[in-house]
Amino acid sequence: MVTPVSETEPSEALRTLRRVFGYDAFRSGQQEVIEHVVEGGDALVLMPTGGGKSLCYQIPSLVRKGTGVVISPLIALMQDQVDALRALGVRAGFLNSTQGIDERRTVEAEFASGELDLLYLAPERLRVASTVELLDRGTIALFAIDEAHCVAQWGHDFRPDYLMLSGLHERWPDVPRIALTATATQATREEIANRLDLAGARQHVASFDRPNIQYRIEPKADAKRQLLAFLRNEHAGDAGIVYCLSRASVEKYAEFLTDNGIEAVPYHAGLDAQTRALHQARFLREDGLVVVATIAFGMGIDKPDVRFVAHLDLPKSVEGYYQETGRAGRDGQPSTAWLAYGLQDVVNLRKMIDGSPGDEAHRRRQSRHLDAMLALCETVECRRVQLLNYFGQRGEPCGNCDTCLTPPETWDGTVPAQKVLSTIVRLDRERRQKFGAGHIIDILLGKRNAKVAQFDHDALSTFGIGTELRDTEWRGVVRQLLAQGHASVEATYGSLVLTESSGEVLSGAQKVLLRREPERQKTARAAKERKDRKAPVELSADAQPLFERLRAWRAATAKEQGVPAYVIFHDATLREIATVRPATLLDLAAINGVGENKLNKYGEGVLETLTEP
Structure with missing residues (x-):
């Protein structure tokens, strides 16, 4: 508007x-x-x-x-x-x-x-x-x-x-x-x-809605494989940002993408200032570069053609998630905010909160931020509506997020929840022991591995009672129990512990509804839907070559002047020029984004580019 x-x-x-x-x-x-x-x-x-x-x-x-x-x-x-x-x-x-x-x-x-x-x-x-x-x-x-x-x-x-x-x-x-x-x-x-x-x-x-951004959140299984498939199938050759929480992860994923043919550079506070400046400058000036970064990167980045922002770790708050994903699609063109998160992300962030500096009130605020982020991840409703509600604004289902495009189902997870909580109870009360989610799931699945044998946990009454679900499904159950506050994480070792509401679940007084992840779209279908979403902003067949010629002129001019390409003109301006084909400086002055100084500085170059044979 x-x-x-x-x-x-x-x-x-x-x-x-x-x-x-x-x-x-x-x-x-x-x-x-x-x-x-x-x-x-x-x-x-x-x-x-x-x-x-x-x-x-x-x-x-x-x-x-x-x-x-x-x-x-x-x-x-x-x-x-x-x-x-x-x-x-x-x-x-x-x-x-x-x-x-x-x-x-x-x-x-x-x-x-x-x-x-x-x-x-x-x-x-x-x-x-x-x-x-x-x-x-x-x-x-x-x-x-x-x-x-x-x-x-x-x-x-x-x-x-x-x-x-x-x-x-x-x-x-x-x-x-x-x-x-x-x-x-x-x-x-x-x-x-x-x-x-x-x-x-x-x-x-103003409205917090960014309708050109498609929000997608999926369970983390094999993060490297998931990221590579996302980039290859949907954003090949696009500029984007991949966020990780740790410096080690940044280095690992930047190297992984480079090894797999995707040009990527790392950015985090542990790099020397010269390297950080070089990588930031390359991102601003080059087309199609991927930056793998901690949240130290991105604030104030004015690059308009960032086509995706990917998160490989769960953000600590909805505010942080919104600000980071908002770096995609500043030019209004279709872009993707993609997040893969898993049970270990929840465990790690709960531990970080419990061990963080500040008073108890500060830790409660951090917990509320995380709870809101988890609610966004686990919602069965429209992601955009949930996001807008968080900032106090109303919205309608958008038709352009994963829960709108492939609606998930809810299922009664009360019995599986009780099995998890019962195992925690037995370990604590019968053995005076606490363990993390992975070991509890091994007990429920009846796995007689070295750790189970070491502690004689195959003798527990809950051993092997959870074979109706797969390992990944059990991890989803535990993840959502943490998200709903029916279980928590002990700070020192990351062990699962009970909460105030655990007793109500165990007694059956509290029903537990869980989200069932839908089958993910096949690659061809996802690619087709992405192409369809881009259709309204695609150039005509005869305008496309002009647009590419203008982009080449812009790239050469930007390199000569030592500035990012978007400083010359944004893509949206070049698209309008390619479509309208102004024949004079007066015609060019009527194009959005062509001010007086840019007309004087670049006008003749644009008109010459348009008339090239």
């Missing part, structure tokens, strides 16, 4: 949107926020990744007198953000620890003399007295606090330096502030507002 630009008396903000960014319409909610900040008001803005948050502070910075100061934790991306703005003709600069003294002095002089439209700062720079003195010497149009969820102290991406940003209003009381994030529940919004002293700010909460 977009807000049409007035044809009678467009405001300065609307004229700036046309002239600089090349768009004739604001997206839903943008205009109201922008006009409010232009007039000097404070705002707290929640928009999904790819929803156009940056325009909400960029345009007011261009319209208001002075320089917009953007507080961002994304030091590694500031150069790319500035390059993208400069390509639009915006005078932008940054100050951070990666610069030499001469470069810093140049930027400082430009700010002090009013020659910058936007200045990016890392929050820690505000601890430096010279930075504060510099800001006092210039004229500040506004303060933009990007990635504002970083202020949430027990959130998924807390940054201690964000806590001091409430002082901005005290030192510069007449400068409007706008805080922006893609991910926040009502409770997190309240925390952001309180910690940043924005309780009186206008709040704008």
